[in-house]
Amino acid sequence: MEPPEPVGRREQNKIDTRRAIAEAALTLARSKGAGSFTVDQIAARAGVSRRTFFNYFHSAEEALNVSTESFLELAISSFSRRPAGEPLLDAMIAALAATAKVQDLAVHGELFRMAAGSPELLRAQLHAWERAEARIIEAVTHHLQGGASPLYVSALVGSVLSCAKAAMHDWAADDPDRHGDAGAALEERMVLALSMLRDGFAHPA
Amino acid sequence: MEPPEPVGRREQNKIDTRRAIAEAALTLARSKGAGSFTVDQIAARAGVSRRTFFNYFHSAEEALNVSTESFLELAISSFSRRPAGEPLLDAMIAALAATAKVQDLAVHGELFRMAAGSPELLRAQLHAWERAEARIIEAVTHHLQGGASPLYVSALVGSVLSCAKAAMHDWAADDPDRHGDAGAALEERMVLALSMLRDGFAHPA
C-alpha cells in the first residue's frame, strides 16, 4: 500500500523549508496581525535568507495562504475521483463535504477572519479561489465532453464555489473557539448552501 | 430636471485629475501591456506628481479598475431602485441587464482580457467584485428585513455575481471587435446564466 516513495534529501529539504516558512508566516500573523510584518521577519524566523523566501513564495501573503491552497487542492482531487455518471452538483457537494471533514479547519477559519482586516491577504485568497475555479472548470469541461456550453460550466462552477465560500464565511464568523466537531459544522453549512443552489434559491428559509 | 449642482472648482479639479490618471493608466496598459509600466509613467502622462497619484489610488492596478468599479457601482444603485415586492432573483437579473446596456462595455472586455495576463490586475478586479458583493449582501439583507439567514443571502448574492462574471467572461472571450450591439450580447448572456441559476443548473443545455 505504501511504496517506498524514494524521497531524496533534496525534495525533503525543500518540503521542510516550505513548511518552515509557511509556519513562520502564520505565527507572525497571529502575533503581530495580518499585514504588520515583513518578509525579512518571516525569513529570519524560518531560519532562511530573505532571498530564499522569494524562491518559494512571491509575497508574504502567498506564504500565509498555503492552507487555503491545499484545501482547494484536496477538493479538486476529491472531485476528480467521483464516478463519471454522477450528476454534477451531487459530485461537487460530495467532494466539498468530504474535504471539509479531512482538513485541519481551525486554520482556515483564522485565515478567513484575518483577511477581513488585510486587503493584501484578502486579494491573495481571492486569487487562490480563482485559480481553483479555473482548474475545476477545466475538469468539469473535460468530464462533460462537450455536452455543455462554456457559459453553463463557468456559471455553475462559480456558483458552487461561491456557495462553498459563503459556507466557510458563515462558519468562520461563529465563535472562533469551536465547540465539538468543526468539520461537521462546516460540512453541514456547505450541504445547506449547495442545496439552496440546487433549488434555485427559491425559498429564503 | 437638472439642478445646478454647484460643483466647486475643488471638486471639479479632483474629478478631472482622477479621470486623467485613470485614462493615462489605461492608455499605458494598452500600449505596453498590463503589468509593464510604472506609477511614475502614469503620473507623468497624467501631468501629475508621483505623490499625487498615490493620493488617488493605492496602486497602478486600482487606477485601471476604475471602469470595473463604476460598472458595479451602477449595478448596485440600479438594484437598490427596484420595487420592494419583487422577487430577489428577478430584481437582480433586471438590475444587471439594465446595467449591461448603459455602460461603455468595450473597456470592460479589454480589462477582462488584460487580467488574464496580469496577476496583479486580476487580483485587483477580484477585490473590486468582492467589495461589491459585500455591499450587495448588505443591501439584500436590509431588503429582506431578517427574513433570511445570512448564509442564504451570501450564497445567493455570491452565486448571482458569479453568473454575472461568467457572462462577462464568456462575452469578453468572443471577438474583441464586436459586431453589432455589444450591450445586447452581454445582456443576453447575463439573463441566460441567471436563468440557469434559477433552475438550479438542472440541464446543461
Next chain:
DNA sequence: CCAAAAGTTGCACGGTGTGCAAGAAATATT
C-alpha cells in the same frame, strides 16, 4: 572521489507605498 545538477545566499537595483512638512490653490470671513 569527483563532476554535474540543484539549492542557497548576498548584493545590487529599480520600483512601491506612506508620513511629513512646505507651498500653492480654492474657499470662507471680515
Next chain:
DNA sequence: AATATTTCTTGCACACCGTGCAACTTTTGG
C-alpha cells in the same frame, strides 16, 4: 478687496518589495 482658512499638491526621505546575477554549498549519480 484683503486676509484667514481649509484643502490639495508636491518633493523628500525612508523602509520595504521582488528579481537578476554570480559565487558558494549541498545533493546526487557515475
